[in-house]
Amino acid sequence: MKKTYxxxxxxxxxxxxxxxxxxxxxxxxxxxxxxxxRRIYSPPDRTSLRLILRGKRLGLSLxxxxxxxxxxxxxxxxxxxLEKFIVRIGEKRAELERKxxxxxxxxxxxxNVEDQCQLALAEYGNSMNNTSxxx
Amino acid sequence: MKKTYxxxxxxxxxxxxxxxxxxxxxxxxxxxxxxxxRRIYSPPDRTSLRLILRGKRLGLSLxxxxxxxxxxxxxxxxxxxLEKFIVRIGEKRAELERKxxxxxxxxxxxxNVEDQCQLALAEYGNSMNNTSxxx
DNA sequence: CATTACGTTTACGTTAACGTAAAGCATGAT
DNA sequence: ATCATGCTTTACGTTAACGTAAACGTAATG
Numbered sequence: 001m002k003k004t005y006x007x008x009x010x011x012x013x014x015x016x017x018x019x020x021x022x023x024x025x026x027x028x029x030x031x032x033x034x035x036x037x038r039r040i041y042s043p044p045d046r047t048s049l050r051l052i053l054r055g056k057r058l059g060l061s062l063x064x065x066x067x068x069x070x071x072x073x074x075x076x077x078x079x080x081x082l083e084k085f086i087v088r089i090g091e092k093r094a095e096l097e098r099k100x101x102x103x104x105x106x107x108x109x110x111x112n113v114e115d116q117c118q119l120a121l122a123e124y125g126n127s128m129n130n131t132s133x134x135x
Numbered sequence: 136m137k138k139t140y141x142x143x144x145x146x147x148x149x150x151x152x153x154x155x156x157x158x159x160x161x162x163x164x165x166x167x168x169x170x171x172x173r174r175i176y177s178p179p180d181r182t183s184l185r186l187i188l189r190g191k192r193l194g195l196s197l198x199x200x201x202x203x204x205x206x207x208x209x210x211x212x213x214x215x216x217l218e219k220f221i222v223r224i225g226e227k228r229a230e231l232e233r234k235x236x237x238x239x240x241x242x243x244x245x246x247n248v249e250d251q252c253q254l255a256l257a258e259y260g261n262s263m264n265n266t267s268x269x270x
Numbered sequence: 271c272a273t274t275a276c277g278t279t280t281a282c283g284t285t286a287a288c289g290t291a292a293a294g295c296a297t298g299a300t
Numbered sequence: 301a302t303c304a305t306g307c308t309t310t311a312c313g314t315t316a317a318c319g320t321a322a323a324c325g326t327a328a329t330g
Binding site: 054055056057058059060068071072075076077078079082083085086089090092093096097098099100102103105106107109110111113114116117118119120121124 | 189190191192193194195203206207210211212213214217218220221224225227228231232233234235237238240241242244245246248249251252253254255256259
């Protein structure tokens, strides 16, 4: 049950073009196997792609996302390296947590606007009811 | 107490260049008053800039952010317009909520890596203690 | 009064992240 | 056999969001 995917399988699944997938490979963010000349994607390849697209949705650059993906892979090294690594993780987390706060504020603002709209709509509903009662 | 800001006041405060601020104006996302030829920014101008930068951090395009800013301003119009508007708000909210989920997953993944690192570091700490006890 | 600091406009340059098109190979269906 | 389908490489084009530089105005300061 070693499932594999063609390039358009993935393109369809993630709603992107094959050009995009080839571009990611060209830049070194994907390295699928080949069947002759054709690209064969494994489940890990698929996961990498998903992570890339997730980062993209959050406004990370491909390089930033690639760094995160590398981070997921390995928590190894000597003490010095580990300590530096933890600092780096902390920076990334701070960045993501700021995005989280930004998002919370935007969603709250948006909800306020939505409530205002609903109120205005309710007014329309009332006048409609009134006029329909009058007529 | 009608506070105003120069272009470099805002550039310093938000840690961007004056070029960036002029670019936003050139594209119609800001419209400061003028003192002769010099740009004078009001608190609302400053707020607009903050909203733009917030959107940018979340990976929104300037146009998308501008649409959000327009949304904040006005919940008016006839019933048809209000209904369309609410649908549009719902779409935006869905998009932002997806970002929220993406962020939660990334932060969780990052925390796992961090924990692994801490564990590895603790190992180093133990062997250090051991060797120091031995020596 | 020359320098320093801050502002202005105009305009060409740059980078990331793809889009688009051309030209060709392989394979299964009609 | 040829037609459609799906894959390939190569390569030039495009857009957003600024960077960078030139050339200039103005106002305070040593």
